[in-house]
Amino acid sequence: MAPAVLSPTPAAPAAPLRGLPSVDAALKAEAGRAALARHGRQAATAAVRAALDERRAALRAGAGAVPAAEEIAAAALARLDAAAVPSLRPVFNLTGTVLHTNLGRAVFAEAAVEAATQAMRSAVALEYDLGGGRRGERDDHIRDLICELTGAEDATLVNNNAAAVLLVLNTLAQGRPAVVSRGELIEIGGAFRMPEIMRRAGAELEEVGTTNRTHARDYREAIRPETGVILKVHTSNYRVEGFTAQVPPRELADIAHAHGVPLVNDLGSGTLADLARYGLVHEPTVREAVAEGADLVTFSGDKLLGGPQAGFIVGRRDLIARLNKNPMKRALRVDKVRLAAIEATLRLYRDPDRLPEQLPTLRFLTRRPDDMAAQAERLAPVLAHLLPGFTVSVAPCRSQIGSGALPLETLPGIALALRARDGSGGAPARLADALRRLPVPVIGRIEDQALLLDLRCLEDEAAFLFSIGALEGTDQMGGAA
Numbered sequence: 412m413a414p415a416v417l418s419p420t421p422a423a424p425a426a427p428l429r430g431l432p433s434v435d436a437a438l439k440a441e442a443g444r445a446a447l448a449r450h451g452r453q454a455a456t457a458a459v460r461a462a463l464d465e466r467r468a469a470l471r472a473g474a475g476a477v478p479a480a481e482e483i484a485a486a487a488l489a490r491l492d493a494a495a496v497p498s499l500r501p502v503f504n505l506t507g508t509v510l511h512t513n514l515g516r517a518v519f520a521e522a523a524v525e526a527a528t529q530a531m532r533s534a535v536a537l538e539y540d541l542g543g544g545r546r547g548e549r550d551d552h553i554r555d556l557i558c559e560l561t562g563a564e565d566a567t568l569v570n571n572n573a574a575a576v577l578l579v580l581n582t583l584a585q586g587r588p589a590v591v592s593r594g595e596l597i598e599i600g601g602a603f604r605m606p607e608i609m610r611r612a613g614a615e616l617e618e619v620g621t622t623n624r625t626h627a628r629d630y631r632e633a634i635r636p637e638t639g640v641i642l643k644v645h646t647s648n649y650r651v652e653g654f655t656a657q658v659p660p661r662e663l664a665d666i667a668h669a670h671g672v673p674l675v676n677d678l679g680s681g682t683l684a685d686l687a688r689y690g691l692v693h694e695p696t697v698r699e700a701v702a703e704g705a706d707l708v709t710f711s712g713d714k715l716l717g718g719p720q721a722g723f724i725v726g727r728r729d730l731i732a733r734l735n736k737n738p739m740k741r742a743l744r745v746d747k748v749r750l751a752a753i754e755a756t757l758r759l760y761r762d763p764d765r766l767p768e769q770l771p772t773l774r775f776l777t778r779r780p781d782d783m784a785a786q787a788e789r790l791a792p793v794l795a796h797l798l799p800g801f802t803v804s805v806a807p808c809r810s811q812i813g814s815g816a817l818p819l820e821t822l823p824g825i826a827l828a829l830r831a832r833d834g835s836g837g838a839p840a841r842l843a844d845a846l847r848r849l850p851v852p853v854i855g856r857i858e859d860q861a862l863l864l865d866l867r868c869l870e871d872e873a874a875f876l877f878s879i880g881a882l883e884g885t886d887q888m889g890g891a892a
């Protein structure tokens with residue numbers, strides 16, 4: 412006898428409770444056997460017990476009839492199957508934002524996926540010099556590549572760009588003033604506010620200039636013998652326009668060096684390739700920032716660079732050596748899996764001609780409107796068939812890069828626009844909800860009473876069709892939806 416049947420019977424059970432199947436009986440039912448096979452004895456038994464407890468409570472409250480063993484087993488199996496769906500799972504990013512922070516930013520290049528997989532499966536020479544059989548450093552794997560691609564003397568790698576800024580400020584300006592323009596005290600998505608990071612790094616924030624105008628003399632007057640660093644921040648996600656003035660980076664470097672203070676340039680979405688070469692708007696490259704005289708440049712790995720989350724710090728060898736001696740570096744370092752993916756991603760930049768084919772971020776950004784239009788024409792009839800309550804039209808739209816890169820530059824794209832036939836204003840939101848519940852969720856955006864599915868990042872059309880096929884027969888216009 413299963414203990415569940417023996418133990419939780421308090422006083423004299425009401426007659427129907429005695430008719431409840433045993434745990435054993437439920438596990439022997441067809442769904443019970445499936446639960447055992449798929450999820451193992453411990454989980455299957457616990458789920459059957461939980462299902463029995465629920466029905467027992469319902470019966471005590473006078474609700475429902477005594478269930479058969481198969482019914483209890485089916486409830487347990489459904490619960491186990493639902494809980495087994497990974498929480499972090501693939502989605503179709505049809506939002507039109509290529510580097511969507513909430514959807515994981517850059518999609519890795521195939522070469523990076525392979526390198527990361529290999530590093531997961533095997534021991535790797537992470538901090539081991541295969542030449543001399545001695546201890547090596549993890550930065551050794553990317554130092555030469557990143558220096559070649561940026562013209563910098565030396566480089567190191569940390570968890571993300573926020574960590575890079577934290578480490579740099581803590582190393583160069585702990586307990587000392589860090590000079591920064593009031594026009595660059597930015598917030599990047601809630602948790603990352605420049606003044607906050609500076610304080611947490613132990614630096615004294617020394618603001619200069621005004622929101623819209625900062626001059627060379629503002630920096631000169633602020634520099635004192637104890638000044639630790641001059642920080643320049645790329646105002647990634649916003650732009651000050653109109654009556655503005657900033658000190659050009661080269662001039663700022665001259666001012667810093669005349670006073671013996673290092674200049675740090677936080678580029679944010681630093682890119683390694685000139686985007687203008689691919690028909691996009693030019694974004695300052697890391698090579699340019701280095702050439703303009705910054706002593707250290709920090710940037711992200713998963714923004715325009717198109718790799719995994721990481722923070723790069725490149726620049727003067729003596730300063731990089733100081734960063735590496737800071738105990739904080741150990742707390743911020745990257746693991747072997749990401750390091751492998753980063754190395755493979757950086758290698759792709761050696762062949763800029765083929766970069767748009769090989770790097771998904773650039774492939775999405777450079778996707779031709781006629782290619783997206785052809786795809787839209789193929790998909791529109793399928794969606795129209797699945798969603799009789801909606802009109803499906805092929806519409807021009809504007810996509811964006813995301814993650815604070817070129818915030819005002821949008822890219823001409825093509826979307827499928829889904830509108831309720833009856834003009835119902837709530838229907839697009841209900842449809843968006845249904846799409847988010849698909850086996851592979853589809854994430855679009857609502858604009859102008861339409862659900863827009865921006866096709867810029869849709870590559871696996873077959874997988875998309877398979878996923879939306881689950882909408883067949885569901886009535887997305889139903890009032891109860």
Ligand SMILES: *Cc1c(COP(=O)(O)O)cnc(C)c1O
Pocket residue numbers: 571572573574576599603644645646647648677678679680710711712713721722814815
């Ligand atoms: C995005 C950004 C950061 C933060 O980088 P993460 O890699 O997201 O940590 C810092 N500074 C600037 C200017 C940025 O654009």
